[in-house]
Amino acid sequence: MSRFWSDLTHQLKPYTPGEQPRMADLVKLNTNESPTGPSPKAMAAIAAEAADTLRLYPDPEARALRETLARYHGVAPEQVFVGNGSDEVLAHAFAALLKHEAPLLFPDITYSFYPVYCRLFGVAYETVPLDGAMAVRIEDYRRPAGAIILPNPNAPTGVALSRAQIRQLLDEHPEAPVVIDEAYVDFGAQTAIPLVAEHPNLLVVQTMSKSRALAGLRVGYAIGDAALIEGLTRVKDSFNSYPLGRPAQAGAIASIEDEAFFQASREAVIAERGRLTAGLEARGFTASPSSANFVFARHGSRGGADLAAALRERAVIVRHFAAPRTADHLRITVGTPAQTDRLLEALDEVLGGGPG
Numbered sequence: 001m002s003r004f005w006s007d008l009t010h011q012l013k014p015y016t017p018g019e020q021p022r023m024a025d026l027v028k029l030n031t032n033e034s035p036t037g038p039s040p041k042a043m044a045a046i047a048a049e050a051a052d053t054l055r056l057y058p059d060p061e062a063r064a065l066r067e068t069l070a071r072y073h074g075v076a077p078e079q080v081f082v083g084n085g086s087d088e089v090l091a092h093a094f095a096a097l098l099k100h101e102a103p104l105l106f107p108d109i110t111y112s113f114y115p116v117y118c119r120l121f122g123v124a125y126e127t128v129p130l131d132g133a134m135a136v137r138i139e140d141y142r143r144p145a146g147a148i149i150l151p152n153p154n155a156p157t158g159v160a161l162s163r164a165q166i167r168q169l170l171d172e173h174p175e176a177p178v179v180i181d182e183a184y185v186d187f188g189a190q191t192a193i194p195l196v197a198e199h200p201n202l203l204v205v206q207t208m209s210k211s212r213a214l215a216g217l218r219v220g221y222a223i224g225d226a227a228l229i230e231g232l233t234r235v236k237d238s239f240n241s242y243p244l245g246r247p248a249q250a251g252a253i254a255s256i257e258d259e260a261f262f263q264a265s266r267e268a269v270i271a272e273r274g275r276l277t278a279g280l281e282a283r284g285f286t287a288s289p290s291s292a293n294f295v296f297a298r299h300g301s302r303g304g305a306d307l308a309a310a311l312r313e314r315a316v317i318v319r320h321f322a323a324p325r326t327a328d329h330l331r332i333t334v335g336t337p338a339q340t341d342r343l344l345e346a347l348d349e350v351l352g353g354g355p356g
């Protein structure tokens with residue numbers, strides 16, 4: 001605290017990122033990072049940017065990257081916005097599109113950054129409870145809405161809506177901007193991008209942090225009607241004209257162009273998710289059906305905080321969210337097969353005995 005802080009700074013409730021501990025031989029399954037590295041072609045493209053050209057500012061419009069993304073997703077470059085991680089893209093969306101007189105709606109259990117942005121930008125919001133199966137019910141959004149934001153698959157539950165359900169939500173709210181945060185869509189959900197053509201109120205946000213193993217590069221993007229993108233660009237150019245450096249732009253392009261590597265890595269995560277889920281269920285956990293690179297699971301008799309602490313003593317870090325409806329659960333990132341084995345062995349020690 002300081003008397004030099006502004007009122008706004010006093011009122012903020014900042015997001016707490018998952019920890020990045022420095023422990024030896026750690027099994028780190030708490031922030032949904034990729035267990036394998038990025039595309040070697042992306043790494044080579046990033047390395048090639050360590051050159052004299054770094055004295056020059058990067059392209060403020062990131063044209064080459066936006067053209068690559070537009071081709072990949074079958075839209076026009078004017079329908080693509082890029083930013084310094086999708087968190088920045090989301091922040092610009094809150095400022096540009098989600099602040100209205102009627103409240104912004106999002107689920108009660110969801111990405112915990114949303115209420116943080118609401119405070120920063122003074123956005124009124126209401127949360128809509130997930131149903132008993134921890135799923136979003138589109139029918140529950142039939143109420144006055146200035147705008148709507150949903151992750152699909154949802155975080156931290158991993159539960160996905162179908163494209164038909166997203167279409168229903170859009171059809172029921174033609175006057176409200178709707179942001180679909182698809183941070184985990186590549187692990188088994190349907191993207192809403194094909195709906196952009198018919199729905200000028202839809203913004204789809206994706207990231208290179210999870211399925212493309214580039215969390216450290218900070219590249220996220222949004223796809224929507226050109227007029228929505230123009231709104232985001234107005235906010236971005238009122239904040240930072242150069243959110244993506246040269247290495248980030250080049251690495252992101254090379255990653256998108258390496259389709260074979262991308263497909264192989266997402267398939268490996270999906271396969272390992274099945275093994276992790278089965279291993280947890282054999283040890284008394286109930287897991288929500290996951291379309292993401294993590295599993296949200298609850299043990300029959302042991303609390304989430306207790307289990308997370310016991311795993312931590314065995315150098316296995318998972319995520320626990322202390323809120324009332326999530327306190328029983330753990331969110332466990334899908335790691336390598338060796339990391340899954342370490343986690344399951346640690347659970348056997350903690351729970352006393354092998355799979356039942």
Ligand SMILES: *Cc1c(COP(=O)(O)O)cnc(C)c1O
Nearest residue numbers: 085086087111155183207209220
């Ligand atoms: C990880 C995550 C993001 C942010 O990712 P960036 O690394 O900032 O691109 C956004 N939304 C959800 C739901 C996430 O889990």
